[in-house]
Amino acid sequence: MSAEPIAHPPAPWHPDPVRQSRADHTLEDLLALPPGAPRVELVDGVLHVTPSPSLGHQHIAFLLCRWLTDHAPADLTATQAVQVALAADTARQPDVLLRVRDVDLAKSLLLPEQVLLAVEVVSPGTRRTDRFAKPAEYAAAGIHHYWRIEQDPIHLYAYRLADRPGPSGRREYELVTDSADEITLTEPFALTLSINEITP
Numbered sequence: 001m002s003a004e005p006i007a008h009p010p011a012p013w014h015p016d017p018v019r020q021s022r023a024d025h026t027l028e029d030l031l032a033l034p035p036g037a038p039r040v041e042l043v044d045g046v047l048h049v050t051p052s053p054s055l056g057h058q059h060i061a062f063l064l065c066r067w068l069t070d071h072a073p074a075d076l077t078a079t080q081a082v083q084v085a086l087a088a089d090t091a092r093q094p095d096v097l098l099r100v101r102d103v104d105l106a107k108s109l110l111l112p113e114q115v116l117l118a119v120e121v122v123s124p125g126t127r128r129t130d131r132f133a134k135p136a137e138y139a140a141a142g143i144h145h146y147w148r149i150e151q152d153p154i155h156l157y158a159y160r161l162a163d164r165p166g167p168s169g170r171r172e173y174e175l176v177t178d179s180a181d182e183i184t185l186t187e188p189f190a191l192t193l194s195i196n197e198i199t200p
Contacts, residue, residue: 013037015047027085031109039081043133045089050126053095057121059200060149061095064119067197068098073189076116077101083109084118086141092134094118098145098188112141116188119147135159139171145188146173154199155180160187 013034019025023045030042040047053061061080068078078098083091091109098117099110118138120130135146139161146159159173166172177183184192 015040015049020046023089026089027091027109030083030091039093041083041093042089042091050093051123053121053123056151056200057095057123060121060151060154060198061119063198063200064149065096067193068096068117071189071191072098075101076189084115084138084141084143085109085111086137090137092118092137094134094138095121112138112143115143117145117147118143119149121149122151135173136170139173142171149198153180154195156183156193156195156198158183158185 013036015025019029025042025045025047027042030040030047033040039050039052041050042048065078065080072078076098078096080096081093082097083093084097085091094115096119097110097115098119099115103110103114118134120126120134122130130148135148138146142161144161148157148159149155150157155178157178158176160176162172162174176185176187180195182192182194
C-alpha cells in the first residue's frame with residue numbers, strides 16, 4: 001500500500017527578483033497577480049508590497065469614504081483601496097478616492113481622468129510616500145485634488161492642482177485649506193466636513 005502524498009500549501013507569492021532588478025513590470029503584470037498576492041503598488045516598474053494599515057487608519061478611511069459617498073453629487077461616488085494607473089509602469093492605491101460613478105464595476109484599475117480626488121491617511125511607515133511621492137505622482141497624472149490626513153490628532157490638508165507648473169517645471173498641488181476642526185471647500189464639490197465625522 002502506497003502512502004498518500006502530503007499536500008503542501010502553495011508558497012507565499014513574492015515578486016520575481018529578476019523582473020524587480022530590471023524594473024520592467026507593467027500594468028498588465030499588476031492585473032495578472034494571483035489571488036493570494038499581498039497588497040502591492042507598482043512604482044517605476046517595481047512592485048512594492050505595502051504594509052498592512054492599522055485599525056485606526058482603516059477606520060478613518062472608512063468613515064471618510066462613507067461621508068463622501070453620502071454627500072457627493074449623484075454622478076460621483078467614493079471607493080477605498082482601488083489601484084489608479086498613473087503611467088505604463090506605475091499604479092498607486094489611494095486609501096480613499098472620489099471617482100465618476102459611470103465606471104464598470106468589474107474594473108480593478110482606474111484611469112486618472114476617472115478620479116477627482118485621491119486621499120492618503122498617513123501612517124508612521126508611509127509618511128515620506130504620502131507627503132511627497134504620491135502627491136507628486138497624482139499631480140503629474142492630472143488628478144485635480146489631493147487630501148492628506150495626518151493622525152494623532154487628525155488633521156486634514158486639502159490640495160488642488162495648480163494652474164501653472166511649479167518650480168520643478170511639473171504640475172504640482174497647492175494647499176487650499178487645512179484644519180483639525182472643519183474644512184469648507186467648493187471643489188471637487190461644495191462641502192463642509194467636520195473632522196469629528198471622520199474621527200474614530
